[in-house]
Each structure stands twice: as C-alpha cells, then as structure tokens.
Amino acid sequence: MAARVGVVLFPGSNCEHDTIEAVRGLGGDAEVLWHGDDSLGGVDAVVIPGGFAHGDYLRPGAIARFSPIMDAVRDFAAAGGPVVGICNGFQVLTEAGLLPGALQKNAGLKFLCATATLRVETTESVLTSAAQSGAELRIPINHFEGNYTCDDETLAMLRSEDRVVVRYVDNPNGSVDDIAGVCNEGRNVVGLMPHPERASHDLLGSSDGAVLLQSLLDTAAAGV
Amino acid sequence: MGARRLQGMRFDVQVETSPRAGIADPEGSTIERSLPALGFEGIEGVRVGKSFRFTVEASDDAAARTLVEDVCARFLTNPVIEDSAVTVSASATV
Numbered sequence: 001m002a003a004r005v006g007v008v009l010f011p012g013s014n015c016e017h018d019t020i021e022a023v024r025g026l027g028g029d030a031e032v033l034w035h036g037d038d039s040l041g042g043v044d045a046v047v048i049p050g051g052f053a054h055g056d057y058l059r060p061g062a063i064a065r066f067s068p069i070m071d072a073v074r075d076f077a078a079a080g081g082p083v084v085g086i087c088n089g090f091q092v093l094t095e096a097g098l099l100p101g102a103l104q105k106n107a108g109l110k111f112l113c114a115t116a117t118l119r120v121e122t123t124e125s126v127l128t129s130a131a132q133s134g135a136e137l138r139i140p141i142n143h144f145e146g147n148y149t150c151d152d153e154t155l156a157m158l159r160s161e162d163r164v165v166v167r168y169v170d171n172p173n174g175s176v177d178d179i180a181g182v183c184n185e186g187r188n189v190v191g192l193m194p195h196p197e198r199a200s201h202d203l204l205g206s207s208d209g210a211v212l213l214q215s216l217l218d219t220a221a222a223g224v
Numbered sequence: 225m226g227a228r229r230l231q232g233m234r235f236d237v238q239v240e241t242s243p244r245a246g247i248a249d250p251e252g253s254t255i256e257r258s259l260p261a262l263g264f265e266g267i268e269g270v271r272v273g274k275s276f277r278f279t280v281e282a283s284d285d286a287a288a289r290t291l292v293e294d295v296c297a298r299f300l301t302n303p304v305i306e307d308s309a310v311t312v313s314a315s316a317t318v
Contacts, residue, residue, distance in 0.1 A: 102304035109250050
C-alpha cells in the first residue's frame with residue numbers, strides 16, 4: 001500500500017500542489033489537509049508546504065501555528081509520525097516549537113530565488129534516510145526569511161546530536177553554521193528552507209530533491 | 225480568558241519589539257550603512273523593530289502588564305530572536 005502524505009493548506013500556502021505532484025510522481029498518495037480541520041485523516045506523513053501562511057503577518061508562521069490542525073500535527077509528531085516543513089513550513093514548525101531556532105531575514109536583505117547546493121549531513125532523519133551522507137544536492141531556494149539562527153547552546157546541541165540535516169555548500173542567506181535544515185530530537189520532524197518538490201524531475205532542472213521525498217515516503221510506508 | 229472582570233479599568237498599551245542583543249539585524253545594518261551617503265554622520269546602533277498599540281481592560285496596572293507580557297511572550301515576539309518593551313498607562317478615553 002502506498003504511503004499517504006497529507007499536505008497542509010493554510011490561507012496563503014502556495015506549494016501544496018507542487019508537493020502533491022512530486023509525491024505522486026514517486027508513487028505515493030498525497031492529499032490536501034485543510035488548516036481549519038482538527039484531524040489529519042489518518043495520513044502516514046505530514047508536509048507543511050511553502051508559501052505565505054496567513055500572509056506571513058506578524059512573522060512567518062506566527063499565526064499558522066494557532067490553526068486547529070496544528071494540535072493534530074503536534075500529537076502526530078509526538079507519536080513519532082514523520083513531519084516535514086518546507087520553507088514557510090520550516091518557519092511554521094519553529095514558531096510552533098516543534099523545531100528549535102528561528103528563521104530571520106536573509107543577511108543582505110535580498111529575496112533569494114536560486115538553485116542552491118546542499119550537503120546531506122546525516123541520513124538519520126525522515127527526510128534523508130534514502131540519501132547518501134555527504135551527497136551534494138542541487139535544490140532551489142525561494143525565500144526572504146531563511147537565515148537560520150539559534151542561541152549558542154542550541155547550536156552546540158544540534159551539532160553534538162547530529163541534528164543538522166542539510167547544510168548549504170555556499171551559504172546564500174547568512175544562516176548560522178550554513179544550516180539549511182534541522183530535525184527534532186526524535187529525528188521524525190525535519191524543517192528545511194530549500195524546496196525538494198521543485199527538484200523532483202529532470203524537466204525542472206534537477207531531480208536531486210526526489211531522494212529526500214523518497215526518504216519521507218519510505219519512512220511513512222514503514223509506519224503503515 | 226476566564227470570568228469577565230468587574231470594575232475593570234482600560235489601559236493604553238504600547239509594545240515595541242526589536243531583535244535581541246546579539247541577533248543580527250540586517251535591516252538596521254543596511255539603514256545604518258546608508259546614512260553617511262545622505263550626509264548623516266555619527267549615527268550608530270540602528271535597530272529596526274515593530275510597534276503595537278492597543279487597549280486592554282484589567283483590574284489594575286500590574287494585572288494589565290502581566291497580561292500584556294504574556295501576550296508578548298506567546299505571540300507578539302519570537303523569544304528566540306526578539307525582545308519586547310511594554311508601556312502601560314491608564315487610558316484617557318474610557
């Protein structure tokens with residue numbers, strides 16, 4: 001049975017269909033979950049997609065974390081369910097306290113829309129289990145507030161616990177320690193600024209993101 | 225939240241949020257770097273934040289402040305990167 005991935009749609013999300021298309025292209029099932037619902041409908045994995053949830057008002061993710069579905073996402077994550085936040089989804093997960101740190105404005109104050117090269121730093125996460133450690137992946141970034149920051153204590157913890165999942169090879173936005181994505185203590189919640197769903201087919205210029213989504217599908221299927 | 229307070233007073237509140245000390249403020253730095261080009265010299269330490277103004281009903285000044293500080297910690301700021309300064313004063317318009 002194919003794994004079912006639920007992609008949460010907030011008002012202002014805009015990458016939900018890209019994500020669904022990419023997941024289906026890999027043989028998974030995917031569906032939209034409405035942010036106002038309080039249930040995940042029995043999906044095997046959750047993706048919080050990119051976009052501008054609630055217009056990014058106040059701060060990116062600051063209002064989305066109060067959406068009814070976030071309680072269900074929190075419970076699902078606490079039970080070990082795979083949850084991935086992409087771009088705005090990463091911001092939502094940090095605001096919700098499901099991932100440490102915060103995303104601030106890019107150093108240089110530029111909105112960045114480019115292909116970045118990422119290095120896979122650990123395969124011990126729901127997003128990288130099928131990848132090779134040290135592999136370099138070309139994946140687009142598309143953000144203004146992607147400059148990852150955290151206090152020194154948190155950074156030391158992320159390093160010592162091997163929780164930096166992907167790093168930028170050439171840091172585009174000022175993120176501390178070149179961090180592009182991190183995971184939680186249970187390694188089942190991952191957030192990253194780059195968009196693997198936009199690098200899921202050669203026609204898109206790169207299919208390097210497919211291995212990340214495949215990892216998520218594998219993990220989700222294992223939990224079915 | 226909870227029972228409606230009796231004989232509550234209304235307070236004017238101003239909350240200012242800004243990047244915490246030690247957190248880079250690229251917007252502030254960019255503004256600071258631009259000032260000399262306009263002939264403004266001697267300006268340092270530019271920090272950019274947000275300002276929120278609202279009124280709140282509470283039994284007294286301390287209760288109003290406690291409530292607003294809770295709002296700041298849980299919603300108006302991200303404590304990882306932002307600090308807030310709260311000003312509370314009895315409202316002139318009731």
